[in-house]
Amino acid sequence: MNFKVVIPARYASTRLPGKPLLEIDGKPMIQHVHERAVESGADQIIIATDDQRIAACVRGFGGEVCLTDSRHRSGTDRIAEVVKQYAWAADEIVVNLQGDEPDMASTLLHQVAVDMDNHPDAVMTTLSADLSDAAQLFDPNVVKLVTDARGYALYFSRAPIPWNRDEFANRERLPTSVQGYRRHIGLYAYRAGFLDRYIKWQPAPLELVESLEQLRVLWHGERIHVSAAAEMPGQGVDTQQDLDLLNQRFQQRNRPPASE
Numbered sequence: 001m002n003f004k005v006v007i008p009a010r011y012a013s014t015r016l017p018g019k020p021l022l023e024i025d026g027k028p029m030i031q032h033v034h035e036r037a038v039e040s041g042a043d044q045i046i047i048a049t050d051d052q053r054i055a056a057c058v059r060g061f062g063g064e065v066c067l068t069d070s071r072h073r074s075g076t077d078r079i080a081e082v083v084k085q086y087a088w089a090a091d092e093i094v095v096n097l098q099g100d101e102p103d104m105a106s107t108l109l110h111q112v113a114v115d116m117d118n119h120p121d122a123v124m125t126t127l128s129a130d131l132s133d134a135a136q137l138f139d140p141n142v143v144k145l146v147t148d149a150r151g152y153a154l155y156f157s158r159a160p161i162p163w164n165r166d167e168f169a170n171r172e173r174l175p176t177s178v179q180g181y182r183r184h185i186g187l188y189a190y191r192a193g194f195l196d197r198y199i200k201w202q203p204a205p206l207e208l209v210e211s212l213e214q215l216r217v218l219w220h221g222e223r224i225h226v227s228a229a230a231e232m233p234g235q236g237v238d239t240q241q242d243l244d245l246l247n248q249r250f251q252q253r254n255r256p257p258a259s260e
Contacts, residue, residue, distance in 0.1 A: 003113035003189070004044045004092060005037040006066075006082050008075030009099030011051040015239055020054050020099050022243060025250035029237065030054060031061045032102030032250075039106035042095065042113075046086075048078045049099075074213055080195040090193025093117060098186065103234020103246060112189040115227050122152070122225040123194040124217055127185040129229045131178040143184040143212060145226065153224040156184055156212050184226075185233050188214075194222075 009020040009030055016022070020030040030047060037045040047058045050070040058065040066085060072078045079096055088094070093116050095109050108127060115125040128145055136142040140158040147153055155161060160168065160181070190198075204219035206212075217224055237243050 001114060001117055002043045002093070003095055003110075003116075004046070004088070005040065005042040005095045005097050005109060006079045007033055007037065007045070007047045007097050007099050008078040009033075009047055009049045009051075009054050011049075011054060016237070016243065018053075019237065020049075021057055022237075024102055024243070024246050025254060028057055028061075029102050029243075030057060030099055031063075033097060033099055033104070034058070034061070034063050036102070036104050036106045037097055037109060040095075040109035040113075042109065046082055047099070048075075048082045050078075076195065076213060077199050080199045083192045083195050088192040090191065092192040094190050094192050094195070096188040096190070098236065100237045101187075101234065102237065103249070104187065104236075105229075105231050105233055107230055108185070108187055108233055111227065111230050112187055115225060116189040116191065119223075119225040122223045123190065123198075124214070124222070124224045125189045126153075126214070126224060126226055127187055127229040127233075128182040128226050129185055129232060131181045131183050134178050136183060137178060137181060143186075145182055145184045147182075147226050151226050153214075153218060153226050155218065156210070156214055158210055158212070182226075184214075185229055186236075187233070 011018055013019045021028045024032055046064050046066050048066045048068050049055055050068050055065045055067060066082045068078045068081045093113050095113050097109060112125045137160040143156055143158055144161050145153055145156045146161050201216055201220060204216045206219055207215040235246060
């Protein structure tokens with residue numbers, strides 16, 4: 001099946017300025033992200049940015065770049081401008097791959113695109129995975145979610161959901177099991193026509209409280225289908241520590257085997 005991948009990338013970052021251009025194993029991060037998109041089998045890959053330094057870097061490794069408005073509030077708004085500039089058909093499937101995900105499993109990009117194709121009643125598809133430990137339940141940086149019996153999202157939250165009334169009554173100890181709890185993986189697919197509607201909506205009250213864009217979709221009564229990730233996503237980059245760790249992993253991965 002055909003689908004597009006758009007990679008929003010901005011230079012400004014509070015914790016890690018110039019993040020897309022920082023090197024991982026000798027290549028800028030944005031080039032690694034682009035390679036993950038190429039591996040997914042997408043028929044077109046576009047990096048959307050408002051920064052000429054990023055644009056020059058992308059052109060340097062042969063990627064396609066779309067210069068977008070600097071006033072966009074989110075990556076979704078930036079992708080919507082790409083859709084408009086390229087005049088894509090309303091039913092075109094677009095995958096949103098963030099520019100700080102150099103280790104994202106490429107199979108997951110294909111998975112959300114296929115899931116979008118298989119669920120015409122959904123306006124967005126995304127992924128989830130099991131929590132790895134009990135500490136993640138109460139970590140606000142790990143977004144939790146609940147779905148209905150058919151896999152459609154009911155809610156996303158930075159808080160533990162569902163709330164286990166009996167087990168969580170005693171917060172002095174972590175629960176013994178996180179079975180049944182799911183964390184959200186921030187990879188999305190949409191139909192191009194939906195993005196034009198989305199950007200015209202004002203941020204929803206729930207979205208502002210939780211600081212989670214996807215709640216705007218649920219607030220307006222639209223459906224998001226969530227499937228279990230076929231494999232674990234790689235680690236994103238938010239801090240210098242994340243960058244250092246990925247550098248070590250990529251260098252080990254690409255190191256030639258020792259000769260006997």
